[in-house]
Amino acid sequence: MRTSERTLVTDQAPTVFPPIVAPDADARAAAAARQEQLTKPPGSLGRLETLGNWIAACQGTCPPRPLQRTRVVVFAGDHGIARSGVSAYPSEVTAQMVANFRTGGAAVNVLAAASGATVRVVDIAVDADTAAEISTHKVRRSSGAIDREDALTADETAAAISAGAAICDEEVDSGADLLIAGEMGIGNTTPAAVLVAALTDTEPVLVVGRGTGIDDAGWSRKAAAVRDALHRAAPVGPDPQGLLRVAGGADLAAMAGFLAQAAVRRTPVLLDGAVVTAAALVADRLAPGARAWWVAGHRSTEPMHTLALAELDLEPLLDLQLRLGEGSGALAALPLVQAAVATLGEMATFADAGVSTADAGVSTADAGVSTADPA
Ligand SMILES: Cc1cc2ncn([C@H]3O[C@H](COP(=O)(O)O)[C@@H](O)[C@H]3O)c2cc1C
């Protein structure tokens, strides 16, 4: 059913983000002009150029400052739907992986260390008691089983969005100049798929993927769960806060708040995989225009990810067939962002290095060859 055919119910007290200011167009233009002066044919660094220009625009200065503090926040939360056989793993793995993050043994830790980022894990809704220092923003133990009950109450939804925004503020206030959201939660690809289906008006079978590696029977159970949750969510239509409440979860709501607040705080974000991008899709509805502050690190193999990226008009930097989450795909792309900033900031110009520009060369007519095409 299309949303226009439904009676829409909007959540009562919506969490309001201030209007999003776009990254600085003047700094982006100055960066694009500087790229033309650097000792390379125009455009020859391809996507690294537009990436560097984007960082300059986000910082409001050209050349951009080197990135000093890239911070990954892993949002951990369990989901009642995991009891319906939609994941290849049991819910206990969420808390066990939280412990693994804290001792540095997970992919996110190793990838972060490899490119100089640091990792913080926050328990938003793990179905276990975790250490006090990571549970200050905890909303509840596990979100509801979305095929038959709401994921959250309205108050919990607002609290989770606010928690994510507060976590973002803590990180920006501590000096973070590039943010990455990661996630850990057995079963979380199921609510993420529901959010993407609802916001892109897509059928369940087209959004449901294999997650942690479910077999065909598990995939069928997952598609049925997505169908039932979408049915339950129909009355809220595309209302972002209502969707998070009925068919999302506390971790997804917190990530949406975090991503929206990053745009409010004019701090760039490198997006991770399908689950984070599902939260991003909601965040861009909560704070229209927030997407201008995000770059997609990679494309995961989950089908919903391609749909969500297309809806956000984001082109991923990498496609490595990753399907992990945690922030791993964003971290795989981080060296590209660092390279983009370094080339824009540190390469010599033609004038500095005494290198001849294209128009100083042999004329096209004389040599019978084309000179550089600035396009
Ligand atoms: C050991 C382990 C580590 C992980 N790290 C991220 N995920 C990923 O898999 C889960 C989502 O997939 P599904 O919806 O199929 O459960 C999330 O926890 C996600 O972060 C992991 C999953 C496992 C098993």
Ligand SMILES: O=C(O)c1cccnc1
């Ligand atoms: O792309 C993701 O975010 C993802 C894929 C599979 C499992 N967990 C997360």
